[in-house]
Amino acid sequence: MLRWKTILFNTSFALNCLLVFLLIFEGRLSLPLWVQMIGRMHPLLLHFPIVLLVLCVFWELLSGLKKSFAPGHPAIGDWLLLLSCLTSVVSALMGFFLSKEGGYTPDVVVLHKWGGVFISLLALAWYAFRDHIRRMKVVMAVTSLTGLVIVIATGHLGADITHGENFIFAPVTADSEAPAILLEDALVYEHMVQPIFNSKCNSCHNEKKAKGELVMEPAVLLLKGGKSGALWDSTQKDLGLMLRRIHLPLENKKHMPPAGKTQLTEDEISIIYHWIRGGSSFTAKVAELPETDTLRVLAAALFTTIDTDNYSFSPADDEKVNSMRNNYRLVSPLALGSPALGVEFFGASHFKKEQLTELLGVKEQVVSLNLNKMPVTDDDLKTISQFINLRRLNLSFTNIRGAGLSMLNSLKELKQLSLSGTGVTAANLKLLTSLPKLTELYIWSTPAQSNNLVAVQKQLKNVKIETGFAGDTIIIKLNPPLIENEAQVLVEPTPLKLKHYVKGVTIRYTIDGTAPDSIGSPVYKGDFIMNRNITLKVKAFKPGWISSDIEEKTFYKAGYKIDSIRLLQPPDSQYRSVNPSILTDAEKGDLNFNNGKWIGSRTSLQALLNFDTLRTISSVTISSLINIGGYIMPPRQVEIWAGSDPLKLRLIKKITPGQPEKDGPAYQAGFDLTFEPVKEKFLKVVVVPVSKLPAWHRGKNDRGWVFVDEIFVNP
């Protein structure tokens, strides 16, 4: 006897340890199926601990109060306790496993779970310390009564989980639990608005209480309103009394529902608001509302819709699925816990037919198969036809020619089939005779795309055939050629480099500033050498396309090498670190005046150029930037001074460039100053910005800027 007691007690102890351990690592548990089976026996066993514990309570209390109650049977109490202890822990463990299956109301399950755990531990402790407890009457009473209360409470929660809440009283209380409503059937008032009134308003505004003389049910009385009048008035901006009361601050006496009562949620207020605003219909159906209507949107969260995909097959073995996965073949469940598998292939050069046949090991589970760009042929369709549960099949840009398509007729679940970029013709498509669920078929970039599809469409009545974009009838404009020569200053004879990315394009160009045309202008062949100042214009032509816009670029032939340069007046502080030699380095700047290739000034830019030997000079070009929005205008004035002594220079040319009359995009401009040839060693260039921006400019009356990146001195 004692031996058995020890065994049973030890077992209980061990199981309790297990229980506590599992509770600690609950989140990381992964249960094999046979454990689920044990879990499902929870309802079978749970009545034992209930009965045994109730018996224990009575036995222990009675025998404790009155020694004569159980003379000669002291062992009965021990046995009752021990068996309660064992059955409790076993039930608790089973219940714990069962709860992992999911599908229960979380709140109730949590309470029930902890109740069960408490009972199990209590029973263990009670048995272990039974002799001590029996000696102290108070402890005994507390233990028994706590046990009793928890057993009843936990048992009740358990019954709620199995039979639904309020199982016992349901037959005698009014039926409040309506069956789940499909969105397709729901009515706006009855299923969205009225439930709010029922739960948050009707406890006061019913026929018995009628606070404020308002009764909110039935609809006739709701329409009548209460003491203060009708509940709503959609002509008013706030839609009338009810919403006004709802929106009052909670502290306000007239706020509804009154402080202390359960308040309306934001969504509920929104439902009432939109129902009234939409005309407070009592018969409107949710499904009839426009898709974007707020009520419809709010309804989506309230009602269930008809679920489309339920997979009836059982999942494949995890290890089998894992072993099929490699760097070029992805095999994975559609989602956590889903039996359905999706398969994708990548890397055409790694594809082998065997990789497809290997998948037959999970042929029932594969619902989506992506073979895009794999060298799959019509022969392989035989293998594919065995994946009987396929929903999506992507065969785009495979080597399918179409003769084997009839093989696919075994795919009764197939919804979507992509054959884009294959060799299928309309005649091939007619082979798809029995695909009852097919709704989408893609045949872009196939011979079938341009075939007459009327007969096919007649046969595949419910299928949307997507033919996609066909470019042959569409004429669009080419983009201009790219001028690849970056340096705009020609230091030496330079071959012109043009490029166009579209195949079969003819590039024509001019160098005299006229627009290139499709007949007379020279065709670019890669042999043109640039060796002087050129205004290059290029244009692309191709049959079937509109010819491109003109792209242009100016090239400058480098002038005399300038031996030294210095600024006579410091430039604006931001540009003081820029070395003035950039003005003579034969390197143009772009439209960004901050990149170190430009020198800017708001007062006047004065540079002194020095040649080691006498030079004959007949023109000077100042290359500058115009960015009107950025206050950079053409210079007000440009002057050239020359002489043999830097202190005794004479003015030989002055120009005043024209000013723009409105804003426009930034551009570069060269200002040419031509004069009677002079032979000198020193040259001074003065560039003066406008002193006042014009009245139409947003910075009117401010000083303008000038920016110069290069000065060319030509013979």
Added chain:
Amino acid sequence: MEKEILEHSLNLNRRRFLSKLSLGIGSVALGSLLIPDLFSGKSDEEMLLTGLPQFAPKAKRIIYLFQNGAPSQLDLFDYKPKLQEMFGQDLPESIRKGQRLTGMTADQKKFPLAGTSFKFDQYGKSKAWLSELLPHTAGVVDELCIVKSIFTEAINHDPALTFFQTGAQVGNRPSMGAWLSYGLGSENKNLPSFCVLLSKGKGNGQGVYSKLWTNGFLDSVHQGVQFSSGDSPVLYLNNHESINKEDRRKMLDKLEQLNAETFAESGDPEVNAKVQQYEMAYRMQTAVPEITDLSKEPEDIVKLYGPDCLIPGTYAANCLLARKLSENGVRFVQLYHQGWDAHDNLPSQIRGQALDTDQASAALITDLKQRGLLDETLVIWGGEFGRTNYCQGALTKDNYGRDHHPRCFTIWMAGGGVKPGVYGETDEFGYNVIQNPVHVNDFHATILHLMGLDHEKLTFKHLGRRYRLTDVAGKVVQGIIT
């Protein structure tokens, strides 16, 4: 004697203690069989991550066409004739309601309303209003879910952009693409799961920087990989000129042997992780050039995306590249197109921007659709905030500028489980949302939902607390989901 009794009972107790202890340990050992990863040393978050969606996803991949700099919703999508009626009049304070302004217009004494100078028309089943700047987008309008009621909290580019990409205005959190890579892993093991493509329009530009595609506190394998437009799309991927493929293979094989020895010695899992990365880079050396080579695209595709799609580094080329990457299983392709920040000269700037982006954006949708990929790919188009209904700077009949406006703007989505149509509405001034507001957090929650992830469950523990893309807010926008 008492001493002996005490000793005896102590011995008994000790024996009982030890036997019970063994029972306890035994049962714990039994329990541990049910917890496969108990001793793997992984965190709870990692245990939840299986690389699988938590529920059936509507979309498998995302292409996000980010219009950096904030396109003007009032000149593209959100048609407000009232602004033309009230052209030049001051924005009523009853509408502005003390909205904070940027430093650029805070000093303006007047806020003259500027109606758009572009023509609008209604298109498609949903009768969506679109401006004449978007003729190609109008052609695919029946595929678009146009959300006119999105709003943000930030008012300047950097925080707003960072907020959109990472769910927080400060730049230390993982980007959306990194979260998805973390939650779902990659499809194609030969390419990164998060790729970034940049392009630049001629309009006033704002910077993009790598913090926008950062992995933040997540493992660095989730970081976005920026593709550049030159000969070497992924930096440091190509072999050095003096090394050919066979040599590289030999080198990697030898390296792997050495690493295997190190692993046998140290048992450090990082060693194996490193070997995996080397192998992936090796596979990418073949996979990337195959994808980035646009020269073999047929003429149909060139006409669809526009001829610019063959010029590396343009928006059109990036759209085409995005399709190719996505088609090859890249989970998240992030594009940024700069140049939408039109504080002045908006009409001419936006015209250029629209010309650069309209055709290619629409082409991407058509192209995905004709391949049967649109329903599993989510395409998103949008900026970081909107632009004001009043003019910044001087207002003339045909020229105006607009400042930043966070309270409402328009984005569109297409494909992957979104419902075509127009969602949300703004007031007649185009200043406030009056129906179905969508916060940036809601937008993130919805996107994760479409990808099969619960935004409240995709977490990572960092510095003592759990972080999410939506942090502590966000609600799935049911109204735009099919």
